[in-house]
Amino acid sequence: MTDHYDPRAALAARPMTAAQWLIIAIPVLINMIDGYDILALAQAAPVLAREWNLPDSRLGELLSFSLAGMALGALGVAPVADNKGRRPAILFCLMLMSLGMFGAALSHGYWGMAAARLVTGIGIGGMTATAGAVAMEYASAERREFAPSAVASAYPVGTILGGIVAIALLGEFGWRGIFWFGGLLSATLLPVAWFFLPESLEFLLSRQPNGALEKTNKVLARIDLPPLAALPPMPPRATDSGAVREIFAPENRGTLLRLCIAHPLNMFSFYFIINWAPRWVTDLGLSTAAGIGYSIYVSIGGIFGGLVAGWIAGRVGVRRLMMVTMFGMAAMIVLFGLLPAVPLLLLVNGVALGAMLFASACGCWLTIAYAFPPQLRATGLGIATTAGRIGSIFGPATAGYLLAAGMGKPLIAILLAIPAVAAALIFATARRA
Numbered sequence: 001m002t003d004h005y006d007p008r009a010a011l012a013a014r015p016m017t018a019a020q021w022l023i024i025a026i027p028v029l030i031n032m033i034d035g036y037d038i039l040a041l042a043q044a045a046p047v048l049a050r051e052w053n054l055p056d057s058r059l060g061e062l063l064s065f066s067l068a069g070m071a072l073g074a075l076g077v078a079p080v081a082d083n084k085g086r087r088p089a090i091l092f093c094l095m096l097m098s099l100g101m102f103g104a105a106l107s108h109g110y111w112g113m114a115a116a117r118l119v120t121g122i123g124i125g126g127m128t129a130t131a132g133a134v135a136m137e138y139a140s141a142e143r144r145e146f147a148p149s150a151v152a153s154a155y156p157v158g159t160i161l162g163g164i165v166a167i168a169l170l171g172e173f174g175w176r177g178i179f180w181f182g183g184l185l186s187a188t189l190l191p192v193a194w195f196f197l198p199e200s201l202e203f204l205l206s207r208q209p210n211g212a213l214e215k216t217n218k219v220l221a222r223i224d225l226p227p228l229a230a231l232p233p234m235p236p237r238a239t240d241s242g243a244v245r246e247i248f249a250p251e252n253r254g255t256l257l258r259l260c261i262a263h264p265l266n267m268f269s270f271y272f273i274i275n276w277a278p279r280w281v282t283d284l285g286l287s288t289a290a291g292i293g294y295s296i297y298v299s300i301g302g303i304f305g306g307l308v309a310g311w312i313a314g315r316v317g318v319r320r321l322m323m324v325t326m327f328g329m330a331a332m333i334v335l336f337g338l339l340p341a342v343p344l345l346l347l348v349n350g351v352a353l354g355a356m357l358f359a360s361a362c363g364c365w366l367t368i369a370y371a372f373p374p375q376l377r378a379t380g381l382g383i384a385t386t387a388g389r390i391g392s393i394f395g396p397a398t399a400g401y402l403l404a405a406g407m408g409k410p411l412i413a414i415l416l417a418i419p420a421v422a423a424a425l426i427f428a429t430a431r432r433a
Contacts, residue, residue, distance in 0.1 A: 006232055007201060007216070007225050008374075012141040019223045023138045024147055026189075026197045027131035028154040030090070033185045034124045035158025035299070036165075037097055038066055040104070040182050041117060042275045043166040043292050044175035046282045051175070058110060060400015063275040064393045065114045069100075069121020070128070071389030074382045077126025081133070082379045083207065086200040087193075089130045094190045096123030101183030105176045116179075123186075128385055132365065133377050137202040138223075149310030152362040156302030156354060159274075163296040167289050198222060202374045208234055247372065247379050255371045258426065259384040263364050264391025265423035266326060270357055272395030272416045273333050274298060277350075280409060284341035294350050301354025308355075309362035318370075319427050322363040326424035329356035330417040337413025360420075364388070391419070 011020075041048070041063060049059050073093065081089035100120025107113040132151050139147035162182075169177035201223075204216045208231055217227040247256060277298065278291035305325070313321045332353035339345050365381075372380035395416065402412045 005226070006205075007220055007228065008205060010225055011138070011201065011223065012144070014140055016140050016143050017224060020138050020140065022196065023198065023223075024135045024150070026193055027135040027151050029189060030094070030127055030131045030193070031151050031154040032158035032161070033097070033182070033189060034127060035155035036162035036185060037101060037120055037158075037182050038070075038124055039159050039162055039274065039295065040101070040166075040178050041066065041113075042278055043163060043295065044170075044178050045275075045279050046288045046291055047170060047175045049279070052110070054110070055404055056400045057404040058400070059279075060276075060397045060403075062110065062113055062117065063396035063400070065117040066121035066124070067271055067389055067392045067396070069118040069123075070125030071121075071386050071393065072118075073122035073125025074128060074389055075125075075386040076122075077130065077382070079379050079382060081126075081130040081382075082203070082376065085209065086130050086134050086203055087197055089126060090134070090193055090197065091190065093123040093127040093130070094186055094193060096120070097127070098183050098186040098190065101179050101186060105179035105183065125385070125389060126382075128381075133202075133381060134197070134200050136377075137200050137374065146310055148365055149307055149362055152309070152358060152365055153303050153306030156299035156306065156358055159299040159302070160296050163292045163299065166292050170288065202377075205232060206234065206374055247376050247383060252372060252376070252380070256380065256383065259364075259368055259371065260387035262423040262426040263368075263384055263388035265419040265426070266329075266360060266364065267388040267392035268395045268398075269329065269333060269417055269420035270361065270395070271392035272399050273336065273353065274357070275396040276399050277336070280336075281346065283409075286341055286343075290343070290346075294346055297347050297350025298354035298357065301351035301356075302358035303354075304351075305355035305357065305359035306362050309359040310366065312359075313363060313366055318363050318367050322360055322367070322427050323424050325356045325360035325363060326420045326427070329353065329360055330420040330424075332356055333417040333420070334413050337410040 045059060045063070048054070054062070073096075077089050077093060096119055100116050100118075100123060103116030103119060104113055107116055132148055135147045135151045136144065162178075165181055166178050169181060173180070198219045199215060201216065201219050204212050204219065213228060213231050216231065220227050246252070274295065277294050278288075281291040281294045282288055309321060309325075332349060336349055336353065339349060368381050368384045399412055399416060402415070
């Protein structure tokens with residue numbers, strides 16, 4: 001037993017172990033389920049809208065309810081994770097996700113579905129910042145960029161699996177089967193996280209809650225590091241104020257402001273296209289399966305974009321990565337609005353769009369994660385993610401209102417791609433990112 005070393009430095013310096021990979025795998029699985037859950041309604045939308053006779057404006061509102069919940073979850077849960085612990089926050093969010101998906105499966109009208117999607121979104125929003133922070137904190141230095149990229153890439157994997165499952169479930173169980181299956185996934189992962197996900201080592205050492213030394217040594221034993229005889233000194237200011245107050249300190253304020261402007265603009269365009277794409281493809285005269293298939297193409301491109309983003313960012317810088325991918329994302333959205341009902345063109349466009357969408361999202365996550373000290377990381381991610389979620393709320397709803405007003409899809413695609421261009425320009429003119 002020793003008190004002469006910092007476990008965080010030892011963890012960062014050594015190669016990855018099986019125990020670390022197992023811990024990181026849990027946030028990856030969680031984000032995979034997030035991908036399934038958040039797009040469940042988009043994949044059910046063509047059938048649900050016909051069954052409930054929903055106009056485009058009301059469907060757009062329903063698509064936005066989960067995004068509103070994500071904003072509430074990111075703002076409300078992430079500071080709790082920084083002050084009370086990552087693990088309890090993750091378990092709570094998994095419970096909300098399960099309840100929300102089961103509630104959607106049982107809903108019989110607009111307001112029941114809206115409430116269920118709001119609850120699901122709160123769980124996903126709180127999870128987005130918290131689970132990603134755990135993955136990054138348990139990664140060795142050599143995998144510090146890869147860990148968040150793997151978590152980000154799990155999201156499109158979940159949407160791919162969701163699309164494949166949705167095609168099968170729609171035929172056998174109708175649209176409700178999509179939500180039942182999603183609820184079962186979250187409920188199954190809850191005991192997995194309970195037994196196999198430890199508290200964040202970074203949280204235990206930087207916040208030092210009651211019993212921190214004993215809890216830290218249990219984690220150290222699990223990841224094959226020597227135990228501590230005493231806790232290291234707490235980081236400066238960690239005991240002076242809450243995490244939210246610290247994040248608005250002068251040294252953090254400018255970075256936070258820039259991120260809270262650019263990120264919502266990007267998310268506006270991001271969630272507009274991924275929520276409306278299945279419906280737009282069916283409006284071209286293609287089948288519901290073809291609409292879901294397009295979202296699968298987007299997700300396949302997203303896996304590639306998410307994984308490659310971390311590698312590229314380490315070589316050319318995050319700012320350049322985000323500029324290129326955001327401009328590319330806007331171009332692919334505009335092109336999607338102009339495409340005819342040609343499956344090959346939709347496939348190429350979907351894969352390219354997905355790569356740009358998820359590479360830009362990964363770049364945003366990396367920028368936010370590295371912008372703040374460890375004891376504020378989940379709060380910084382939470383606030384910036386909340387700003388992004390607020391922007392995302394208006395993407396699907398705006399498209400629904402414009403469609404209901406009779407505006408053509410090509411013009412809508414052009415208008416709703418503009419925020420992504422604006423976000424790229426903000427990063428292009430920033431001194432550093």
